[in-house]
Amino acid sequence: MAKSAEDLEFDPIALLRQELEATERAHRLRAVKGLDALACVCKEAATREKLVPALFEHVRNEEEDEVQYRIAQNLNGRFVRSRGASPLF
Numbered sequence: 001m002a003k004s005a006e007d008l009e010f011d012p013i014a015l016l017r018q019e020l021e022a023t024e025r026a027h028r029l030r031a032v033k034g035l036d037a038l039a040c041v042c043k044e045a046a047t048r049e050k051l052v053p054a055l056f057e058h059v060r061n062e063e064e065d066e067v068q069y070r071i072a073q074n075l076n077g078r079f080v081r082s083r084g085a086s087p088l089f
Contacts, residue, residue: 012038013050020058028067035074 016038019031035055039047059068 012041013046013054016051017054017058020054020063025064025067028063029070032067032070032074035071036076 016031020028022028022031035051039051042051055071059071063071
């Protein structure tokens, strides 16, 4: 089992970007379900420097409300701690 993104044979953030570009909304919704796990695997620096900008870029580029809502739901305390910050709540 991979303990970090470096242990994987693929770039998980590139895969997320690809999945978020899918035309089917259901596919994009499945892609955002594992954001907190992805942040844990990517570790603090990669989450802050690659994952968060990728999510910001995707949301900014006319994503549907439901997918935006699911992304926001996944930006919970565990995700925030994965970026090296303290949750506000």
